[in-house]
Amino acid sequence: MAERRRRLENKVAIVAGAGSSGPGIGNGRATSALFAREGASVLLVDSEVERAEETLAMIAAEGGTASALGADVTRADECERMVESALERYGRLDVLVNVVGILAFDSVVDVSEETWDRLMEVNVKSVVLASKFAIPRMVEGGGGSIINVSSIAGLRAYSATPYTTSKAAINGLTMSMAYDHGRDNIRVNAIAPGAVYTPMVAGLLSHRQREKRREASMLGTEGTGWDVGWAAVYLASDESRWVTGTILTVDAGITGKVPTLL
Numbered sequence: 230m231a232e233r234r235r236r237l238e239n240k241v242a243i244v245a246g247a248g249s250s251g252p253g254i255g256n257g258r259a260t261s262a263l264f265a266r267e268g269a270s271v272l273l274v275d276s277e278v279e280r281a282e283e284t285l286a287m288i289a290a291e292g293g294t295a296s297a298l299g300a301d302v303t304r305a306d307e308c309e310r311m312v313e314s315a316l317e318r319y320g321r322l323d324v325l326v327n328v329v330g331i332l333a334f335d336s337v338v339d340v341s342e343e344t345w346d347r348l349m350e351v352n353v354k355s356v357v358l359a360s361k362f363a364i365p366r367m368v369e370g371g372g373g374s375i376i377n378v379s380s381i382a383g384l385r386a387y388s389a390t391p392y393t394t395s396k397a398a399i400n401g402l403t404m405s406m407a408y409d410h411g412r413d414n415i416r417v418n419a420i421a422p423g424a425v426y427t428p429m430v431a432g433l434l435s436h437r438q439r440e441k442r443r444e445a446s447m448l449g450t451e452g453t454g455w456d457v458g459w460a461a462v463y464l465a466s467d468e469s470r471w472v473t474g475t476i477l478t479v480d481a482g483i484t485g486k487v488p489t490l491l
């Protein structure tokens with residue numbers, strides 16, 4: 230039988246937030262590993278470069294093509310350096326995945342200005358700055374795909390006002406960027422993960438809370454970073470060439486459900 234054609238063959242991707250904030254596989258790490266398995270050359274970017282290097286070790290052990298870069302995507306100069314590094318190392322840029330994100334659970338009454346500004350900077354401004362430098366380079370190469378990692382918290386009420394607001398802003402950014410750059414063959418989509426179990430939340434959840442999250446969905450199964458990663462593979466690949474401006478929920482159906490009343 231002929232060998233399967235890999236879905237991202239010859240593509241160059243940047244994953245911003247390619248490490249994991251704890252032991253295990255987060256959304257950025259899983260996305261990076263799947264991209265490499267599907268044939269992409271991947272620039273693994275993280276402000277904590279050793280986290281990106283752990284992802285690199287995983288990819289290198291599988292024979293994939295990737296390299297790590299330490300950069301803080303809340304800074305314009307670092308975003309420019311990130312994009313130029315992809316061009317220098319791999320010659321072009323086809324895909325940008327904006328995974329970086331942090332949590333805050335405060336209400337508007339409780340939140341400090343510092344926390345509010347930090348959430349907007351890390352979760353929203355980073356997407357603007359990374360895209361600002363990536364899009365012109367993608368246009369030079371004939372087009373590209375930008376994938377923003379949002380959350381179902383940006384689509385439904387959730388007791389984490391700064392986080393919810395930042396993710397709703399990412400959804401708005403995704404739609405506007407798709408509109409502005411569609412005629413340059415730049416596709417922009419968001420993934421809204423549900424209650425996936427990743428290092429980001431592992432330290433916050435008791436066993437009971439983890440079970441409650443699983444039970445709340447239609448499928449009743451727990452999601453992982455790999456589920457988010459597979460959605461990103463689709464949106465990065467030419468299989469989604471006619472898909473832009475969409476917010477793809479990856480949530481075992483939790484946002485589509487009427488809460489159980491009986």
Ligand SMILES: NC(=O)c1ccc[n+]([C@@H]2O[C@H](COP(=O)([O-])OP(=O)(O)OC[C@H]3O[C@@H](n4cnc5c(N)ncnc54)[C@H](O)[C@@H]3O)[C@@H](O)[C@H]2O)c1
Pocket residue numbers: 245246247248249250251254255256257258274275276277280300301302303328329330331351355378379380381421422423424425426427428429430454
């Ligand atoms: N885990 C969940 O339940 C869940 C649900 C919905 C959405 N999400 C979203 O998924 C994304 C994170 O997924 P993850 O599991 O890979 O998280 P993670 O925290 O494990 O990894 C994020 C990485 O981003 C890096 N980072 C943080 N700030 C940075 C900066 N300024 N510049 C560069 N790198 C920076 C961190 O060092 C870390 O390695 C976030 O956007 C989050 O909101 C997660």
